[in-house]
Amino acid sequence: MIRLRRLLSTMAAASPTPMEDIIRRKITETLNPVYLEIYNDSHKHAHHAPMRGVTSKETHFRLEIISEAFEKKTQMARHRSIYALLKDEMNEEGGIHALQLKTRTPKEAEEQAAYKLAKAEAKAENESRKEARSH
Amino acid sequence: MSLFTRSLLRATTRQPFTPTTTRILPPTSFLARYLSDSTRAAIDNAVASSPVVLFMKGTPEFPQCGFSRASIQVLGLQGVDPQKFTAFNVLEDDELRQGIKEYSSWPTIPQLYVNKEFVGGCDILMSMHSSGELSELFEKAGVLAPSEESESTSSTSEAEKKDSTKTE
Numbered sequence: 001m002i003r004l005r006r007l008l009s010t011m012a013a014a015s016p017t018p019m020e021d022i023i024r025r026k027i028t029e030t031l032n033p034v035y036l037e038i039y040n041d042s043h044k045h046a047h048h049a050p051m052r053g054v055t056s057k058e059t060h061f062r063l064e065i066i067s068e069a070f071e072k073k074t075q076m077a078r079h080r081s082i083y084a085l086l087k088d089e090m091n092e093e094g095g096i097h098a099l100q101l102k103t104r105t106p107k108e109a110e111e112q113a114a115y116k117l118a119k120a121e122a123k124a125e126n127e128s129r130k131e132a133r134s135h
Numbered sequence: 136m137s138l139f140t141r142s143l144l145r146a147t148t149r150q151p152f153t154p155t156t157t158r159i160l161p162p163t164s165f166l167a168r169y170l171s172d173s174t175r176a177a178i179d180n181a182v183a184s185s186p187v188v189l190f191m192k193g194t195p196e197f198p199q200c201g202f203s204r205a206s207i208q209v210l211g212l213q214g215v216d217p218q219k220f221t222a223f224n225v226l227e228d229d230e231l232r233q234g235i236k237e238y239s240s241w242p243t244i245p246q247l248y249v250n251k252e253f254v255g256g257c258d259i260l261m262s263m264h265s266s267g268e269l270s271e272l273f274e275k276a277g278v279l280a281p282s283e284e285s286e287s288t289s290s291t292s293e294a295e296k297k298d299s300t301k302t303e
Contacts, residue, residue, distance in 0.1 A: 049199070075259050083242050090242050098202065099243065101258050 019058035019089065019096065026085050027065060034106055035066035045098070054094045062100040070105045078103040174234040181231070185221035186278045188248040190235050195222050202257040206245045209264045213273055216280040249276050 015021050020038050027036055039062040045051060051059060063082070070078045079101050083090065090096045104112070182188055187210070193199030195207050210220065225232035225244050236242050239253050247254040249272060254260070263269035273279050 045201075075262065076253075076255050079256065079259065080240065087242070100202075102262075 017058060019056070020061070022089060023061065023063070023086065027063070027082070030085055031065065031067040031069045031081075033065050033067040033069075035064070035109070037064040039063075041098075041100075050097065054097075056094045059094070059097040061096060061098070062102075064102045066104050066106055066109045068106060070103050071107075075103065170234055170237045174230055175238065178231070178234055178238045181221075181223055182248050182251050185219055186250055186276060187215050187220045187273075189220070189222045189245055190225055190231070190248075191222055191245040192224070192226050194224055199226055200244070202243075203245045206247065206257050206260050209260055209269070213264070213270055214279045215273060216278055218280075219278045249273070249278065 017040070020040060023038055024036065027033060040058060041060040041062055042057055045060045065082075069081075073081070082101055082103070083099070086096060086099070088095075090099065181190075189203075189206060189210065191198060191200070191203035191206065193203055198204035198207055207222070223231060225235060232244070235244070235246060239246050241253070241256060243256050245257055245260075247256075247260055254272070255263070260269065263272070
């Protein structure tokens with residue numbers, strides 16, 4: 001048992017993505033999201049000036065979160081709750097430098113998907129009509 | 136005079152006046168991480184300096200960060216009146232850069248204020264832009280430039296919004 005625990009802890013320490021792991025753990029624990037995608041965009045920003053001297057490969061993140069916990073909260077409140085969750089990671093030297101957030105409730109995500117689908121269908125219909133006319 | 140006069144003059148799109156004296160900023164105390172009264176007062180002034188105020192990295196002409204650049208572009212697309220807009224470059228003033236984060240309880244830059252009210256950061260701006268909320272907010276605040284261009288963009292986003300409510 002102790003050996004297993006030690007193995008797990010060394011595995012955690014050796015993770016190539018320690019920051020992503022922290023983000024995933026904190027958000028999962030606190031918000032219990034139905035969907036969580038963490039994109040690491042750090043490579044896109046590695047050459048910009050504030051990143052000089054920063055060796056971390058985990059500085060720029062983009063999070064897509066769908067959670068019931070956002071219900072009845074403004075976007076501002078949702079973003080603030082995530083900033084609060086990751087306060088230490090954002091404050092530490094060489095920590096998270098940029099954090100893009102897309103925070104939705106399951107209901108909002110569904111509505112947006114339905115809207116997109118309806119729009120795509122309308123477009124397809126339009127095109128097929130156009131085609132029929134040209135024939 | 137506000138502490139941030141220098142960045143205001145550099146970053147604002149208007150040219151209000153040429154300062155005759157250069158104010159020397161007091162050395163920033165590295166020990167004080169809390170928001171001092173003088174910083175708070177200076178930020179109060181900055182926030183109230185125009186109906187639309189953006190705290191950004193770089194200037195509207197030369198943004199130093201992609202998110203600041205995107206925010207400026209959105210304000211342009213929305214047709215915000217340059218006469219009613221001021222940008223503050225936080226990179227020119229470390230006290231402002233740290234202070235604004237505490238002032239707004241928001242840890243990232245850019246930050247948008249409309250009529251002294253904090254609206255949000257880049258992501259919020261973008262989503263409000265595409266949902267039509269932003270043009271509504273700007274219209275209500277009366278900060279749009281009186282031109283055909285701004286009218287046409289606001290009417291299209293209005294139409295889009297009506298569209299989206301229909302499908303719900």
